[in-house]
Amino acid sequence: MNISQAAKLSGLSVKTVRYYADIKIVEPARDIQSGYRSYSNDDVAKLNFIGKARRFNFSIEECRELLSLYQDKNRSSKEVKKLTLAKIASIDEKLKEFHSLRDELSHLVNCCNGDDRPSCPILDELSK
Amino acid sequence: MNISQAAKLSGLSVKTVRYYADIKIVEPARDIQSGYRSYSNDDVAKLNFIGKARRFNFSIEECRELLSLYQDKNRSSKEVKKLTLAKIASIDEKLKEFHSLRDELSHLVNCCNGDDRPSCPILDELSK
DNA sequence: TATAAAGTCTCCTGTTACTGGAATGTAAAG
DNA sequence: CTTTACATTCCAGTAACAGGAGACTTTATA
Secondary structure, three states: OOHHHHHHHHOOOHHHHHHHHHOOOOOOEEOOOOOOEEOOHHHHHHHHHHHHHHHOOOOHHHHHHHHHHHHOOOOOHHHHHHHHHHHHHHHHHHHHHHHHHHHHHHHHHHHOOOOOOOOOHHHHHHOO | OOHHHHHHHHOOOHHHHHHHHHOOOOOOEEOOOOOOEEOOHHHHHHHHHHHHHHHOOOOHHHHHHHHHHHHOOOOOHHHHHHHHHHHHHHHHHHHHHHHHHHHHHHHHHHHOOOOOOOOOHHHHHHOO
């Protein structure tokens, strides 16, 4: 099938699918006549896989790794679990950061009158 | 003072400080002899301000806005509060996303044996 | 069948907020 | 006077694409 069909089936944009071909993560066959990319069902399955992994916040390089594990019938689930645990840990870090950011900001907002006068504890804090 | 001094006082890297000059957010004077950037205490205060605002997850453009509010003695605290509330809202969104990501991933991890056998519910989920 | 429209191709630029490095020039220390 | 430290500009790279130009192929319509 052509690229737009593959894009539709995988829920990705044509641009993204073409990008994935460029970076050699999903490399479709080529129609010799037209030079058009020609996607198999298997290619679409890979696109789907990557799309999902991306939504789980895995980077492209991690997707590459997961994909090769996925295609390796002898892989151990241990390896996949390890990658996933590392991902969870990095998400936890971000969660912590954002939580404390949020707390500090909302504290500042609560101290700020939000009126037409210039006095503003938010700016005061930023300039300390 | 020279750029390295300004960088040290503001807790930013020299590269970053130079970058901030390039994008015209903190524009120091120039030494006519050497062409070196020459930072005043006021410039350093701005660098500090920006550094803090960045740590609060404000983008450079938002920093620009906050900085001009900061320098406007007639600004109303309302404007600053509005920006900050918007920032909190966007952080809340990210928090929500990351929370649900985390939950899904840890659910998958709990289902995965993590042994030397190939069966892996994580990959199964990604390939669905 | 001629033409128009839709789809595809490659290549280039821009995004965010810097970081690293090369080549070169200036200032301070010995 | 030379070494060393610090400064300058300019270019490339980062992550993961999106947008657009110009050219070509395929498909649909008149």
